[in-house]
Amino acid sequence: MTGRAIGLDDIEDLALGAVVLGTGGGGDPYVAKIMLAEAIEKYGPVPLVDAADLDPDGLLLPVAMVGAPTVIVEKFPNGNEAHTVLRALEEHRGDKGVAVMPIEVGGMNTLFPIAVAAELGLPCVDADSMRRAFPQIEMTLLTLDGISSSPMTLADVKGNYVYFDAQDNATGEKLVRACVAQMGMIAVMSAYPMTAAQCARHAVNGSVTFALEIGRRVNAIQQGKPGAYDEFLTFCEAQILFTGKVLDIERHTTAGWARGTVTLEHLDDRSRVMRVDIQNENLIAFEDGVPLATVPDLITLMDIETGVPMTTESLGFGQRLHVIGMPAHPRWITPDGLALAGPRAFGYDLDYVPLGGAR
């Protein structure tokens, strides 16, 4: 597939789909949409390319915002951070990048790399490393395949810059997270430098297009098209786990993450209660204490009428939401995938439960 590009008309759909796959995390797309629109107006549509179509030895430039998404809303990058971290990566490799690469899918972290690509005059690779958002940098399919996240480069809005060469990806996460906490909880990062051939082989290819296609279907819901919700669920292989009203939200930002829980009361049966646990992303959905969906499967909260997918920071008391469960990329539902990003990796004394739980 060639000739694709992300233009102004795609931004809204891409943001919607990215928020769905962001499972509550990955950042609020509001500022990222403005940023991407400005970049496209200035530099034109951004070519979206398959890694397999690039020079196999070509260096990719992965980039993401890292920190607490609740903070991203207030502290936006000034534009220099991405240049700093990517130029440093190029200098280290002694090579020029051939394309920018998103590290995760999320409201912020899908749109931001495309804006960066526009500014650098490069295409964006239609790929990411997880086909969702995760709160920790080592939680990627790349880690499962033994690809190092180092060297990693990190820059903040004040011009502070840090370069990391960690011996393993979990240590890399700890070091970056510790610095981000000192950088006002938000910074721009490059990690997992790789060639196009490595991306084609080890990353999730097609995930930007997947987000765009999901977004188009969410858009149809928002426009009130008949059957649009079903069409969306079918496309995503998703299911509605619970439909309720937000009773309670508990959020706090700590150690570089936004943590919390949201509690919903079922619309039809007020005795039924669902609790969704959050660490940047929605991790586990419990109905009356029984897990119906667990990480790495995706849990997304969407307005029952407008179809608006919720980021953690957009949750509000009284909202009437579907709790939607969506299967993770199949590579995650393997022994090593679950060891890296299943419930126990987040401190739960709980095994992975297939979508819908034991019902």
Next chain:
Amino acid sequence: MTGRAIGLDDIEDLALGAVVLGTGGGGDPYVAKIMLAEAIEKYGPVPLVDAADLDPDGLLLPVAMVGAPTVIVEKFPNGNEAHTVLRALEEHRGDKGVAVMPIEVGGMNTLFPIAVAAELGLPCVDADSMRRAFPQIEMTLLTLDGISSSPMTLADVKGNYVYFDAQDNATGEKLVRACVAQMGMIAVMSAYPMTAAQCARHAVNGSVTFALEIGRRVNAIQQGKPGAYDEFLTFCEAQILFTGKVLDIERHTTAGWARGTVTLEHLDDRSRVMRVDIQNENLIAFEDGVPLATVPDLITLMDIETGVPMTTESLGFGQRLHVIGMPAHPRWITPDGLALAGPRAFGYDLDYVPLGGAR
């Protein structure tokens, strides 16, 4: 002064003097003494040079261990960390170092750079940046003169490496400290890269020799020479603030530092109690709540009979100690010096008190 060198015979005296100037911090010299002895046996005595005698444009290689001194006793560098951080500095500057430079004076951090110099086949500069030990990296006379601590390089025993380019020295401290906490509380750092001319102008020159001279006088105390304690006090312009028995020690390692307090009961009058507050180094000595010595002046605890100077980690219940106050380098006792490293810089609602307090 030329032709000086640190040989095997100097190690014990240098360690004693460095612990005195380390004011409880700067690390236990035990392992550093072994390390330096091995390096001197292998490579020969280490020339000690004045910065003013070096090529003014020559690059100095400052090096120190950073973390909680309580941990240094158990986790010692494997020797590669210093090479990693200094080679990275040289690569960044595109120049080869002409001499190694101690960053602070302390049991560990005076001996360690000399051992590194031996291994690199370089001389050691007779200088440091504070003429004592301080718990925070930005607390140097170099900061007062506007010299950046960045770029800083950091490596741990496992081979993890981090490079920092911070916009100000206080931010550099925060970023390094955050990473050290993830590196098991101890790592090897290079910071304040500078030329010999900058060292000659802005650092404390002669401080290694100063430590050695102090150590010789402490050695005389240990050998029971008559009048040795007085001779030591006179040389250091020091005074005995309190003489007591250790009643209580409270220590904990947190956020990359060893914090605590030691409480002593006066030997002659048990109604008199002195409390010394510690953050890696001894910060303030209070008698019955009244400060008699405050940072940046030096507070050193020494055995009343053997003259052994105490590091924080060597303190023990029942020890009979002199609490000795020694004036800081005069550059510290200025408005900007006290703002950077006076009691308020450590969170005390307390002004600097000249040695001996209001007595």
